[in-house]
Amino acid sequence: MPTDTRRIGGPEESFSPLAYTLTDSIKTLMVSSNGIRNDGRKCEDLRKMFIKTGVISQARGSAYIEQGETKIICSVYGPREVVRKEEFSMKGQLTCEFKYATFSCSYRRQHQQDSEEKDFSVQLLEALEPAVCLHKFPKAQVNIFVEVLQNDGSALAASITCASMALADAGIEVYDLVIGCSMKIHEDKVLTDPTINEEYDSQNSKQLNHGSLTIGFMPSLNQISAITSKGEIQIDFLKRAMTDCVEACQKIYPAMQQSLHSSIKDKLNASER
């Protein structure tokens, strides 16, 4: 792992104290017998959500999302000319950069992208690519930057939603919005929109049917643009979780529409004045 030599790092062999304090007891009781989760939600309930577009003035488009304690900001730049000439293409290009802010997780993240962040960047790109009309900006590229300010679970799902809102705010032509949603599969229960304590962790999970599923859904086309899962899950559970995910996405859709609607209204009012 290459490190940035210009920054002063900690001692070579140092571990976060969190690795030693977290005990299994926190995670064992995830759902009480009457179906109520640790934060008082029912299994199928989403967390409270806040979306706002146009939060970064320099960017072509931007969006900010809060999903419970998970906070993500995203900006979109372009379409601009492709710098490297050998990458000429009649289709437009899309690039994504996913980054956890160094202070966003319970332990400190590095400034450089680690492999999880790179993996999420690729998944984010693949979730958004089917929705964008790439042929509308040939020879050019659009850059999407996603920064997680606070991570309380479902970061990838929230960033898919956030990035598609930022694309819409930037006026990039898209076929549809993309909505991200996560599920945690816990024995015979499917928990919607898991928090960080509920998310899949291979260390504390038992053998079968513990895992997570994230999808990117395009509501008006009824198409799934991204789907990823982790953990060992039986196929029937996976299918059930997928249907639940799609249902949850349908619930988020009106909130996104409303937010875009009000942001356009604000823009019109501002230009009239």
Added chain:
Amino acid sequence: MTLGADLTLDSALGQNKLKAELGTPAPDKDDKGRLEFFVDCSANATPEFEGRGGEELASEISNMLIRVYDCPGCVDLQKLCIIPKQQCWILYIDILLLECGGNLFDAASVAVKAALFDLKIPRVTVTQDEGHVELEISDDPYDVQTVDVKSSPCIVTLSKIGHCHVVDASQKEEACCLARLMLGVSEHGTITGMKKEGSGSLDPSSIDDMLDTGKRVGIALNKSLLEALEEEQRQGKKKGHTGFLRSEIKEIQTDCEIVWAEINISGSRTIKVSLFYRPPSNACLALEEFQQ
């Protein structure tokens, strides 16, 4: 110690080397050993891999492998731990891509499983002496422990072409496929990891169909792979070479200093290559021998 598994899956060629090393366990998983995946795309496969060209694909393959092996049922990592919090085995899995013929992810996962099956780790005995811990690695090459790979997953990639989906897509089929679903399937048909790839999107009902096909193909793949591996183990050293690279041909043997090698390329004739040494002193005699 190094063990290898060569793999030819139609024309996707993978070479897989496994190295076991002693190290300290990760602080959050202190009673388990760990697997580390490294993928190297050789520029022999395609000129695009030259320089850093293959890095993106390499990280995609290793991320997918990490994802499908990231569940407690896949490999018993607790067995790889020697002293909790202090010493464990780290298995470095190096995958070298030699030729691209489509379906790289599946080929890589089959190679990983075969290499893990082949792995023999020397037994380590721990002796405690006044709070001082000593490790002793067994000298006996047959005193080894193996890794149980029965439940480790294979990746099955389903490529959506038009309204159908296919498994084990060739390079040409991959070129006309817009969306792929990659599944890590265990021998019982459970999914250990899933990822969609490609620039297209999929209908929820077609994902259902793809999952069903993936489960069926995955169970069959795991079963036949394990059978093939066990068969190979039974035959032991006597087995004939069937892979791409072949070392020495025993049939052609003469008195002169000559080495023959045979190269099998699927779909074309075998090539025999020889290296002949003519001693400077008796040129004629050696050449006569060579003509034989």
